[in-house]
Amino acid sequence: MSADHDDQDRWGPLGALLHVVYEIDDREQMLTRFFQRLRDVLRFSSGVFLGIDAQRLELREGFAFDCAHSTLTAYLEHYAAFDPYVLRGPANFRINQSVRLSELMDDGALGRSAFIDFMQTVPYRHALAAVCGYRGRPLAAFCIHRPPGQPDFTTEDGHLISALAPHLGRSLALREWLARHSARESSGLLVFDERGQLVFRDAAAERLLEGHDVVELFELLTRKESPSMVVLADQHYGVERLAWQPASLLTRFMLPEAKPGSSALTTSEVREALGKAEKGMIVRLRRFEQRHDLCQRLRRYGLSPREVRIAEQAIVSDLTNADLAERQHISAETLKSHLREVYRKTQTRNRRELILKVLGLKMDGA
Structure with a gap:
């Protein structure tokens, strides 16, 4: 007997309908089966x-x-x-x-x-x-x-x-x-101790870092304060440093082993471990999704929706200002006015500096 018949026998026609609604991931397949099962009732x-x-x-x-x-x-x-x-x-x-x-x-x-x-x-x-x-x-x-x-x-x-x-x-x-929230599924979590040793990574991080050097990643993360992007083997990754919290389940990776014969860690040992944890690092890593990431970052500078669209095009395309103006259906002067406002809000002076800053890349002489 098939699994479908087993479900119907166990739950009855209505139970089988609810099983279909919640258990079939593909929407069209779910609806097809739902209508088919509804005819049983x-x-x-x-x-x-x-x-x-x-x-x-x-x-x-x-x-x-x-x-x-x-x-x-x-x-x-x-x-x-x-x-x-x-x-x-x-x-x-x-x-x-x-x-x-x-x-x-x-x-x-x-x-x-x-x-x-x-x-x-x-x-x-x-x-x-x-x-x-x-x-x-x-x-x-x-x-x-x-x-x-x-x-x-x-x-x-x-x-x-x-x-x-x-x-x-x-x-x-x-x-x-x-x-x-599907983008979160492609993001991974990593934990480094204060010495830079990787003490934990979840399955998503393992997939993302397959073939990459974790030591190189840690060096990139500590090269400058809170980088928003790192590059490993020509693949760009967005990174986010997460703060250690007392209630974090990850804290256990920082706690020392209990002494032989001791049933628990002492208060001082826990405090010492948590103090070291502050020198460690919790990192969320994800593949850089160019358009989505850019727009999200640009909005953080307080840009208007029109300014976000113009800045995003200025970064990802090699269009001239005249071409950008034509694409946005505005005059060249209006475009220049928008770009001046973009540069002011992002504290940059030109398109090159805008690209470097928004992508989290190091500027020459910085």
Whole structure:
């Protein structure tokens, strides 16, 4: 028996649905399996799952189940404006609460609506939908359909979708959070003692430093105060020095071994070890992601969004000022004015000094 059948036997149809929502990483695969499993519990002909831009409250491209994906494009480009679900307005929907299409518009009004043209292309006559979200944020619009000739969805069907919607919302929020923080997965943690010996590195740091000399890294880190970047074998790495904290789990690498026959370290031994720890170093290391890192660093100098865009282009491209002005759709004089402000805020005098400073490189004579 397959693992899928084992799950269904153990948890039942609803448990299998929740297992799919939380356990399948790939979003499209998760939605495909979710709609398939939902049919074990509820009869429907097709379904859609559209993302919602929470900042602009706009529907985005999404997932179509047993209906042509091209219908989603037609819907977003034209028919959404006539959709009874959309026409009710954001003030009237409740997140994670299902609504039947028949509750929003009767058959007569629906038949006269321009939206009936779209419904006939899918095709469907009945719909049950919910806005899935998390902590008050709408994240996706979920909808299932039934064709003409079949009965409308029941109140019990609505209760089921209302029960599932919060889990879809939480799953989307988790995926969104993981996407935002995925860069952290490529960053590694290293700990050096006061003598420069590497006493700890996590698995991510081990992957990042594969083939590199750790001694060279420590020398680069101590060459000048708090470098923001180091270069190992032509690979640029962003570095961040982390402060030692009394509650840090890493402190144990600085503690001496307990004396034979002693059950614990003495207070003075702990204080002495923590004092030495301050001379050690905790470092977070990650591969330099040029555009993201540059923009993040430039914003720290208090640059405006326009100044960040101009400074970033000035650093990563070899465009002349005239070309930069054309790309930014501004005059050459306006560009010069922006660059002067960039140089003032970053305390540099020209593009070369800006590049050296933002990239954390050593200037000649410095």
